[in-house]
Amino acid sequence: MKESGKISNAxxxxxxxxxxxxxxxxxxxxxxxxxxxxxxxxxYTASQIRQDLNNFGGFGQQGYGYNVQGLYxxxxxxxxxxKDYKMVIVGSGNLGQAIANYAxxxxxxxxxxxxxxxxxxxxxxxxxxxxxQDYEVLGEFLKENKVDIGIICTTKSSAQNVADKxxxxxxxxxxxxxxxxxxxxxxxxxxxxxxxxSLNALAYYISHPMQ
Amino acid sequence: MKESGKISNAxxxxxxxxxxxxxxxxxxxxxxxxxxxxxxxxxYTASQIRQDLNNFGGFGQQGYGYNVQGLYxxxxxxxxxxKDYKMVIVGSGNLGQAIANYAxxxxxxxxxxxxxxxxxxxxxxxxxxxxxQDYEVLGEFLKENKVDIGIICTTKSSAQNVADKxxxxxxxxxxxxxxxxxxxxxxxxxxxxxxxxSLNALAYYISHPMQ
DNA sequence: TAGATTGTTAATCGATTAACAATC
DNA sequence: TAGATTGTTAATCGATTAACAATC
Numbered sequence: 001m002k003e004s005g006k007i008s009n010a011x012x013x014x015x016x017x018x019x020x021x022x023x024x025x026x027x028x029x030x031x032x033x034x035x036x037x038x039x040x041x042x043x044y045t046a047s048q049i050r051q052d053l054n055n056f057g058g059f060g061q062q063g064y065g066y067n068v069q070g071l072y073x074x075x076x077x078x079x080x081x082x083k084d085y086k087m088v089i090v091g092s093g094n095l096g097q098a099i100a101n102y103a104x105x106x107x108x109x110x111x112x113x114x115x116x117x118x119x120x121x122x123x124x125x126x127x128x129x130x131x132x133q134d135y136e137v138l139g140e141f142l143k144e145n146k147v148d149i150g151i152i153c154t155t156k157s158s159a160q161n162v163a164d165k166x167x168x169x170x171x172x173x174x175x176x177x178x179x180x181x182x183x184x185x186x187x188x189x190x191x192x193x194x195x196x197x198s199l200n201a202l203a204y205y206i207s208h209p210m211q
Numbered sequence: 212m213k214e215s216g217k218i219s220n221a222x223x224x225x226x227x228x229x230x231x232x233x234x235x236x237x238x239x240x241x242x243x244x245x246x247x248x249x250x251x252x253x254x255y256t257a258s259q260i261r262q263d264l265n266n267f268g269g270f271g272q273q274g275y276g277y278n279v280q281g282l283y284x285x286x287x288x289x290x291x292x293x294k295d296y297k298m299v300i301v302g303s304g305n306l307g308q309a310i311a312n313y314a315x316x317x318x319x320x321x322x323x324x325x326x327x328x329x330x331x332x333x334x335x336x337x338x339x340x341x342x343x344q345d346y347e348v349l350g351e352f353l354k355e356n357k358v359d360i361g362i363i364c365t366t367k368s369s370a371q372n373v374a375d376k377x378x379x380x381x382x383x384x385x386x387x388x389x390x391x392x393x394x395x396x397x398x399x400x401x402x403x404x405x406x407x408x409s410l411n412a413l414a415y416y417i418s419h420p421m422q
Numbered sequence: 423t424a425g426a427t428t429g430t431t432a433a434t435c436g437a438t439t440a441a442c443a444a445t446c
Numbered sequence: 447t448a449g450a451t452t453g454t455t456a457a458t459c460g461a462t463t464a465a466c467a468a469t470c
Binding site: 035046053058063064065 | 449450451452453454
């Protein structure tokens with residue numbers, strides 16, 4: 001078992017996929033699975049699957065494979081999904097609301113505790129029981145409430161300011177949907193979701209059909 | 212200059228970043244830039260920048276560097292952004308609406324030509340001048356209108372059916388926001404945006420602070 | 423011309439795959 | 447015990463970085 005800091009990003013990005021596959025298997029009451037069977041299911045090689053899992057410890061058993069339920073739980077713990085994350089959403093337009101809905105209905109463990117905006121038309125409305133507050137009070141809110149994750153759903157032009165304010169408020173991570181690269185201090189985890197980059201990649205592949 | 216099909220995915224994912232940086236430079240009326248300066252700006256090594264760009268041709272000039280405006284245009288053409296893409300959005304809830312707004316206001320070249328949903332409360336409403344139609348008529352719509360990109364903003368359970376219908380309707384690419392891996396035929400480009408995977412990766416990094 | 427900087431080859435690094443002894 | 451399958455080491459592959467001759 002390696003040091004946690006040594007796990008490569010490539011491996012970390014595959015963990016959710018393993019977990020999703022295991023969840024499906026649990027639904028089908030499958031009790032155990034071999035790396036070969038899992039490979040057929042999700043497309044990674046059996047060798048890669050065994051390598052990946054062994055970064056975190058020997059979860060399998062020779063001659064048997066992996067216990068589906070057990071591995072699911074283990075991967076969840078590795079991913080930090082045994083804890084709760086309190087989140088604020090900054091920018092409560094369509095995208096902010098979509099994320100609030102998603103988190104509320106589908107992701108126990110990720111709890112929206114506050115929503116903010118500068119638009120007077122949005123301030124005061126309620127999204128899944130969370131009232132949208134004036135962005136002006138975000139700093140105060142973060143002082144009074146421990147918040148783990150700040151979600152930026154604002155325009156490009158305000159994204160960096162929002163990020164700074166979130167960092168001052170001691171969030172542990174930022175999930176950024178604004179179409180720019182923001183800067184945060186080293187101790188804050190940052191996950192950029194560049195939807196426009198993703199759409200551009202799709203346009204590239206459409207324009208350059210394979211073979 | 213390599214065959215277009217030989218460009219690695221890693222390179223393609225970096226192209227949007229180059230383009231964004233060049234756009235910023237154009238705003239600041241910068242005329243030329245060296246790989247070293249660009250490196251300082253976006254964090255890739257100068258060597259990688261030169262390697263990346265040379266996959267597509269020699270855009271630079273020894274002793275001078277790269278012409279900002281020219282390179283911006285070239286990269287746009289490589290990325291296929293000199294053409295228009297007609298898109299339909301299937302699932303017109305918050306996320307579908309957020310994407311419709313985004314495309315309408317920020318991305319000339321990506322045009323929403325139709326929105327669809329099964330929810331009677333959404334059918335008939337207008338988003339940026341596009342009326343949400345009954346999902347029942349999607350097949351017909353795709354027969355009568357050439358559509359390049361299908362965007363899936365539905366629930367997990369209907370995502371694969373929607374993908375099948377879009378493929379039957381001869382879309383060239385699918386942008387999938389449903390939290391599952393859908394299957395499409397080889398000739399259709401597929402871009403999955405797994406927001407939950409992204410949030411999970413963030414949770415991982417929060418749970419495992421570096422050193 | 424001299425200096426700067428590319429284009430490109432070679433070296434390095436890291437990630438993936440193959441192989442197989444260990445062992446359930 | 448025999449068969450199956452892991453854990454783990456070694457080999458391969460691909461991507462990144464370094465180096466430098468070409469050349470503007």
